[in-house]
Amino acid sequence: MPTVSMTVNGRKMSGECEERTLLVNFLRENLGLTGTHVGCDTSQCGACCVHINGDSVKSCTMLALQAEGAEITTIEGVADGDNLHAIQEAFRDNHGLQCGFCTPGMIMSALDLLKHNANPSEAEIRHHLEGNLCRCTGYHNIVKSIQAAAAAMGGTP
Amino acid sequence: MYAFKFHKPSSIEDAARLFSGADDARYLSGGHTLLPSMKLRLAGPSDIVDLSGIDSLKGIKVEGDKVVIGAGTRHNDVALSAEVRAAIPALADLAGGIGDFQVRNRGTIGGSIANADPSADYPAAIVGLGATVHTNKREIAGDDFFTGMFETALEDGEIVTAVSFPRPKRAAYMKFPNPASRYAVVGVMVAETASGMRVAVTGAAPSVFRIAEMEQALASNFSAEAIEGITVPADDLNSDMHAAADYRAHLVGVMAKRAIAKAAG
Incomplete structure (x- = not known):
């Protein structure tokens, strides 16, 4: 089996996997x-959202081998130790989750939005979240x- | 997903060689159609030739009155490009409406047009703006590129390298998106170009098509009123659980009028 290496949340990591292994499964x-979830497995729901070289993508629709050499940030890499990131605090303070299944993807997606647009309007936020489904909160x-x-x-951000 | 061999060449020549040397190879670009198809076992290639390591396929250049976009350029690179926004805002708008933000961070223009999904957005830009498709073998006029549902003029193993768009005098793209996946149930690009009016429709039929009657009407009067009463027959349009053919025919007129109104400013 091929070996794939990538930097995940600042740490160099590598592992063996089949060619057909999806990044999310790796x-x-x-x-x-x-923390990165598999929801729909069809690139609709966004629960598997991670950042690759700074861009949010759906890790269920990418092969692990395609991430060779990439810098990856997952939900585990967002907080600073025990100190939650401001966006995580905001989800907690505003009851931004119920079951929590979509939350890692929501946060990774929102982080990418705030990187491009530090002060988005409500309409811009809703437009940006088209690729993230939540079945609890509305x-x-x-x-x-x-x-x-x-x-x-x-x-x- | 069935097992396959994975290749990641760094040149177009190597990619073409790997492709022709394999039993049943497929090129992989953004992967947002191919990988889902492989998961469903609708596709089971023996070899995947990943084009994402080929730097010469990436990037946006404005050359005179043309915008040249490398085939491996992602939808968000086009949508968020200040150069594209300044030269052809309708193209930036179209790219910014494909799928969702994460999909736009993976999907590429070359992959989209080579796949030729009937509901893809880019075909409306290729035909509606009178673009030229460049491949590793030749140039193909945008009008001749799409030949049917999931069918193009590309030969087996031929690689789209870039697309060049002439800058229109004015243009706009409007679509009725599928509410869940954002693909074009019907999308219409309307453009006034140096070589005349163009009205190109995607999503409605098995492949993108132009509406000559609307183009003639716009030539003498560039307004939504000018195309009032011009309809397309529903007979050959797509019909599915999301939209029946007669509804798609109706949407063609509505989206065309919205695009004209937007282009007219």
Whole structure:
């Protein structure tokens, strides 16, 4: 089996996997990073969202081998030790989750939004979240959480 | 997903060689059609030739009155490009409406047009803006590129290298997106180009098509009113659980009018 190496949350990691192994399965099963979820497995729901070289992507629709040499950030790499990232705090403060299954993807997606647009309007947030499905909240508190995070971060994601 | 061999060449020549040397190879670009098809076992290639390591396929250049976009350029690179936005805002708008933000960070223009999905957005830009498709073998006029549902003028193993778009005098793209996946149930690009009016429709039929009657009407009066009453027959349009053919025919007129109104400013 081929070996694939990548930098995940700042640490160099490598592992063996089949050519057909999806990145999300490599992260979860080979590296034990189970914060990235598999929801729909068809690139619709966004639960598997991670950052690759700074861009949010759906890790269920990418081969692990395609990430060779890449810098990857998963939900596990967002907090600074025990200190939650402002966006995580905002989801907690604003009840931005219920069951929590979509939350890692929501946060990774929202982080990418705030990188491109530090002060998004409600409409821009809702447009950006088209690729992230939540079946609990009705999105309202997720949007509020992202607005609160944008305010708390003051333009520095 | 069935097992396959994986190759990641760094040149177009190597990619073509790997492709022709394999039993049943497929090129992989953004992978947002091919990988889902492979997961469903609708596709089971023996070899995957990943084109993402070929730097010469990537990038955006504005050359005179043309915008040249490398085939491996991602939708978000086009959508968020200040150069594209300044030269052909309709093209940046179209790219920014494909799928969702994460999909746009993977999907590429070359992959999209080579796949020729009937509901893809880019075919409306290729035909509607009168683009030219460059491959590793030749140039293909945009009007001749799409030949049917999931069918193009590309030969087996031929690689799209870039697409060049002449800058239109004015243009706009409007679509009725599928509410879940954002693909074009019907999308219409309307453009006034140096070589005349163009109205190109994607999503409605097995392949992108132009509406000559609307183009003639716009030539004398560039307004939504000018195409009032011009319809396309529903007979040959797509019909599925999301939209029946007669509804798609209706949407063609609505989207065309919206695009004209937007282009007219």
